[in-house]
Every structure is written in structure tokens, then in C-alpha cells.
Amino acid sequence: MTEKIFLILMVVLAFIALNTQKLRRSVIYLGIFSLVSSFVYLLYGAPDVAIAEAVIGSAISTVLYLVALKKYRVFTIYYTNANYNQIRDGYIIRGRAQILREVESFFVRKEMEPQIIYTTEDYKKVLAEENFDLLIHQDYDQVRLYGNAEDYQLDALEAHMCENPNELLKTEFIKFEAGDKN
Amino acid sequence: MNNNSEIIARMTGLIYPLIIMFGFYVILNGHSSPGGGFQGGAILASVFISRYLVSPDKNLKIKSLRVAEKVLFFCIVMVPTLFLFSSEQSRIEIVHLTYLILMNLLIGLKVASGLTIIFFRFVFYEGGK
Incomplete structure (x- = not known):
């Protein structure tokens, strides 16, 4: 019983x-x-x-x-802009960059917490020194996304970007192996 | 993981010795009561795993654990072989008892180090962080 x-x-x-x-x-x-x-x-x-x-x-x-x-819940995103001198503080507070909004909404839909860090450092320095999941480098309408090749979330993000392309921005994915950084 | 709960840290520190004692109890009494090498080894591994919850730092020596696991595996292969060839004249019960306890202990330590290596390898080196 x-x-x-x-x-x-x-x-x-x-x-x-x-x-x-x-x-x-x-x-x-x-x-x-x-x-x-x-x-x-x-x-x-x-x-x-x-x-x-x-x-x-x-x-x-x-x-x-x-x-x-x-491990996969908090997603650290670095955002660098090549011409950050032309951006005022109000721009960041009022309207986020278009690409960032898309990426953020994608991760929120996946039940993860995107943690976005704006930095004025050069993107090469961030690439070499910081611990990140995704690095977005923007140069006017040219956007480059750096990420780890083994991260399956980034594959999903890339597929999502390919399905809904942004007509104003040119996006490009650059992936590196896990051993390259650190 | 720097916002650890104080309650969990204190309580886990308090029950460490009890878990270790229970693990060795299960290993050493495995020949006569339920339990044995694998179960006791899993209990010992859970000590290291709960240690990660208390202080998630990297000062655990995974390399030496790996060496220990290999040595223990070699012992697990060699001890039964030696026992098989040398047991012609020693049919006493105490020898068999010693053999069983020794094998359980070896298997338990090997399982504990193996599970610990798997866990810490996963925590620190997998997944691009």
C-alpha cells in the first residue's frame, strides 16, 4: 500500500x-x-x-x-563604438542602439539575463583582456559581433539575425575557438 | 557567485565531517551491510561538490586528483591479480575480509576522485566562461 x-x-x-x-x-x-x-x-x-x-x-x-x-543564464555583452566621441549621454539613455535592442530582446525571450556593458575602450583591448560572452563593435552602420565558437546560444542568435535581417545595419559574425582568449 | 548565502555556508561547514564520516562508514562496512565502494565514493564526492557551493574558488588541485585516480585504478587492477595468485595456502577468513575491505576502499576513493574531477572540470573549464 x-x-x-x-x-x-x-x-x-x-x-x-x-x-x-x-x-x-x-x-x-x-x-x-x-x-x-x-x-x-x-x-x-x-x-x-x-x-x-x-x-x-x-x-x-x-x-x-x-x-x-x-553558467548559461547571465550573458555578458560588451558594446563598443568606434566613433563614441559623437555620442552624447542622452543618446544612450534615451534610445539604445538598434542592434543592442534586438540582441537584448532575443535573450530575454530565451529566459536569460543579458548584462550589457558600454565601454569606450578600444574593442581590441576588450577582446584581449575582458571576460565576455558577446562583443558588439559598431562602426557607423557596420556591426561586428565577436563570440565563442562553442557557445550554442550564439548559433541561435546568428540564425535569428539571418532570419530577420536589419536593412540599415550590416552585421557580421566572427567566432573564435575557446582556447584563444584567456 | 560572490553572493553566497551565509546560512548555507555555515551549515555546510558544520556537516562536512559528518558527511565524510558517513562516506567512510558506508565504504568500510560495504562487505557486510548495504553500501560499498561506489556508493561511499559518491557520498565522498558530494563533499567536494557541496564545497563548491560554499567557496567557489579554484584552489582545488585537479591535476593531483587525476594522478591519484590513475594510481588507484592501477591498484584496483593489480590487487585482485596478486590476491588470485597468492591465495593458494591462505584460505583463512581474515585474509578474505581484509581483501574485501581493501578493494572497497580503493574503489570508493577512485569513484570519489573521478566524480570530483568530472564536476570541477565541468564547472571551471566547460562552456566558454
């Missing part, structure tokens, strides 16, 4: 984990699911498997998923 209750609870937890809006919550539900399933193993007389399931399912894999989510 007891194990039937827990088996039904497992199905309910799996359903909840599939249907939650936020990924982080569904990871937590998956951890609870593992804990309940390890208890069911214990009821069926397999304590060895129960220990392994409890440790790996609800401790190690949960932390691993949470770290993976954390």
Missing part, C-alpha cells in the same frame, strides 16, 4: 517537473523525484540501489544541473 502511494507521487512529481515554467524549479522537482524513487527502492528491498540513487540522483545531478543553468 505504501509503495503504491509513493509510486503515484513519483508520477505526479515527474508530471510537475515537465510542466513547470522555470527550468530551475523543474530541476528541484527532479531532485525530489529521485529521493522518492530511492525510497521506493528501499521499500522493494534494494538498499544498495537506494543509497546510490539518493546520492547521485538528488545530490550530485541536482547540483550539476543548477551549475549548468547558472
